[in-house]
Amino acid sequence: MIKILNKIYNLSIKSRLFQIKINNFVKEKKLLVPIHFAFGHEIIAALIKSLIKKNDKIVLPHRNIHFVSLFSKNPLKFYTNLFEDRYYKLKSVGSMNYHENKNQIIYTSSILGNNFSVSCGISFFQKKKSILFCIAGDGAIEEGSFYESLCLAKYLKLPLVFLIENNQWSMYTKIKDRRCAIDLKKLCKSININYQHISGQNFSSSIKKFQNNILNCRDFKEPIVVEFNIKTLGYSIKDNNYINYHHGMANINLDDKIFFNKDEILYKLKKSLHK
Amino acid sequence: MKMKKIKSPISLTNFYIKKFLKKNTLIFGQNINAGSRLGGLTRGMDQFTQNSFNTQNSELSLVGLGMGALISNNKAIYFAKQLDFLLLSMDHLINTYNSSLCQNSKGAFVIVTYIVDTGYEGPQSRLNCLGDFASMSKINCRYLISEKDIKFNIKKALSNKGLHILCISQKFGNSTNQLIDDNNLASNDDTGSYFRYKTGDTLTIVAYGFSIYETMQMIKTKKYQKFDLFVITNPANTNIKKIITSASKSKKVILMDDSGSKNKNLFWLESKLLHLKIKIKRNLNDDIVDNLFLSKYKFKIKNTF
Numbered sequence: 297m298i299k300i301l302n303k304i305y306n307l308s309i310k311s312r313l314f315q316i317k318i319n320n321f322v323k324e325k326k327l328l329v330p331i332h333f334a335f336g337h338e339i340i341a342a343l344i345k346s347l348i349k350k351n352d353k354i355v356l357p358h359r360n361i362h363f364v365s366l367f368s369k370n371p372l373k374f375y376t377n378l379f380e381d382r383y384y385k386l387k388s389v390g391s392m393n394y395h396e397n398k399n400q401i402i403y404t405s406s407i408l409g410n411n412f413s414v415s416c417g418i419s420f421f422q423k424k425k426s427i428l429f430c431i432a433g434d435g436a437i438e439e440g441s442f443y444e445s446l447c448l449a450k451y452l453k454l455p456l457v458f459l460i461e462n463n464q465w466s467m468y469t470k471i472k473d474r475r476c477a478i479d480l481k482k483l484c485k486s487i488n489i490n491y492q493h494i495s496g497q498n499f500s501s502s503i504k505k506f507q508n509n510i511l512n513c514r515d516f517k518e519p520i521v522v523e524f525n526i527k528t529l530g531y532s533i534k535d536n537n538y539i540n541y542h543h544g545m546a547n548i549n550l551d552d553k554i555f556f557n558k559d560e561i562l563y564k565l566k567k568s569l570h571k
Numbered sequence: 572m573k574m575k576k577i578k579s580p581i582s583l584t585n586f587y588i589k590k591f592l593k594k595n596t597l598i599f600g601q602n603i604n605a606g607s608r609l610g611g612l613t614r615g616m617d618q619f620t621q622n623s624f625n626t627q628n629s630e631l632s633l634v635g636l637g638m639g640a641l642i643s644n645n646k647a648i649y650f651a652k653q654l655d656f657l658l659l660s661m662d663h664l665i666n667t668y669n670s671s672l673c674q675n676s677k678g679a680f681v682i683v684t685y686i687v688d689t690g691y692e693g694p695q696s697r698l699n700c701l702g703d704f705a706s707m708s709k710i711n712c713r714y715l716i717s718e719k720d721i722k723f724n725i726k727k728a729l730s731n732k733g734l735h736i737l738c739i740s741q742k743f744g745n746s747t748n749q750l751i752d753d754n755n756l757a758s759n760d761d762t763g764s765y766f767r768y769k770t771g772d773t774l775t776i777v778a779y780g781f782s783i784y785e786t787m788q789m790i791k792t793k794k795y796q797k798f799d800l801f802v803i804t805n806p807a808n809t810n811i812k813k814i815i816t817s818a819s820k821s822k823k824v825i826l827m828d829d830s831g832s833k834n835k836n837l838f839w840l841e842s843k844l845l846h847l848k849i850k851i852k853r854n855l856n857d858d859i860v861d862n863l864f865l866s867k868y869k870f871k872i873k874n875t876f
Contacts, residue, residue, distance in 0.1 A: 389673050393673065402642065403639075403642050412632070413632035413634075413638075414635050414636075414638050415639060417636040417641075417642070417647065420597060420639065420640065444627070444629035444632035445635070447627055448627065448632050448633075448636065
């Protein structure tokens with residue numbers, strides 16, 4: 297277990313460092329294309345990276361830099377191609393629609409909730425014993441497409457893992473400012489789909505259960521919903537109000553947490569940055 | 572002499588889909604393996620592939636399912652009850668498809684559906700302009716009318732990559748009357764954007780999509796004998812070169828279009844013909860003659876019939 301945790305820590309740091317680098321490009325105004333940073337989300341990409349198998353695939357939403365940083369063969373090239381002077385020459389697709397040939401990330405969507413049903417189609421043709429991770433946020437689950445896709449995945453027995461990054465924000469609003477509470481656990485229960493909740497408090501103890509759920513999905517083609525409670529970092533305070541940024545430059549501090557409050561991680565992070 | 576039995580567009584579509592179906596193609600839709608099987612459109616389809624199933628009623632996700640097959644370089648066919656139901660899936664038809672074009676996906680997704688043109692739809696289900704769909708994101712849209720074009724377009728759709736929408740007329744889908752004499756088939760372009768039936772050079776008739784049924788009625792009533800008939804099956808990307816040549820020769824053109832769109836694809840052809848000062852008669856679904864547009868030219872177009 298310590299080995300896996302250590303791997304996840306290191307991958308999280310790798311992703312955090314990469315994002316800091318890209319954030320600096322934004323600060324220096326080299327990158328004018330809006331980037332959806334995922335500071336604080338790195339742990340999810342790191343967890344998937346440490347458990348994924350060769351034939352497994354990933355489908356991402358618009359906020360995908362944490363996955364791109366770990367799964368792309370050359371993530372820096374992808375983002376530097378978005379520099380203004382190269383963007384139009386290369387006809388780049390933008391930061392939200394990452395695509396690279398022969399990559400485990402098979403599709404990314406800039407539209408909220410668009411990737412759920414596309415995941416069902418991709419998953420239908422998955423190779424034997426392989427699974428598909430579909431990542432989305434708490435804003436996307438408000439779309440009707442989420443419910444439709446859950447029903448479809450259950451009916452078709454698709455080996456699909458719906459990973460919901462719940463940062464309590466969508467666009468510029470908190471959940472309570474825009475909708476009623478959604479009890480994902482109860483929703484999944486009503487369709488007879490397995491559900492797991494992971495947060496910073498229970499992360500280490502949740503890994504084993506998560507591995508078992510993945511195994512179940514792989515072997516018995518049972519879709520599963522995993523909800524991560526995370527906090528997107530990089531916010532700003534304006535007029536005594538907490539402002540969650542939607543995209544663009546993030547105010548990130550090196551002391552900001554990587555999901556858990558582990559001193560040694562921060563130490564490693566600072567040390568590697570110092571180098 | 573034994574008479575050749577005429578098959579309806581629905582039977583022909585069913586026959587040619589089964590004929591050109593590729594192995595492992597995913598076939599799905601609401602009630603495709605139950606009840607009337609969409610009026611016979613999907614009859615026997617489940618015997619051709621294991622990947623055939625009835626689905627829930629969620630058009631957005633069902634089109635997304637097909638787009639997933641396309642993106643992962645596989646093939647899928649979705650039988651939708653009627654064209655206007657696809658309005659629920661605009662996100663995938665535009666955004667996801669554009670994304671797949673950027674990814675250069677090698678898969679194919681074919682949607683087969685009915686256009687409700689019975690005339691008593693009421694306030695809903697009145698969408699009948701396939702050209703509007705086609706123009707949104709380079710979708711290959713085709714009207715399925717006679718045996719020649721049904722065979723050609725289904726074969727193309729099932730063997731080419733990309734997104735295809737194939738439509739059958741609800742009003743005439745079961746018609747077993749011979750619509751056009753295939754012996755008069757003169758030529759069609761390589762892409763199958765039109766099918767040309769020629770009996771003479773004195774008149775050029777251009778029929779967009781299912782207005783061909785009305786066109787044939789008109790030909791019969793008016794007793795036209797020598798005409799050059801173009802049946803447009805690809806509403807948004809028609810190769811008009813041969814039509815212009817024919818019209819320049821005959822100097823008389825009749826344009827037929829029954830679609831309810833305010834942005835008809837035939838306007839492009841019409842502007843070319845007006846520029847060449849060719850006499851035009853038109854029968855459109857609605858009266859949308861733009862006076863400003865026409866006043867540029869020194870003569871009037873007759874709205875006939």
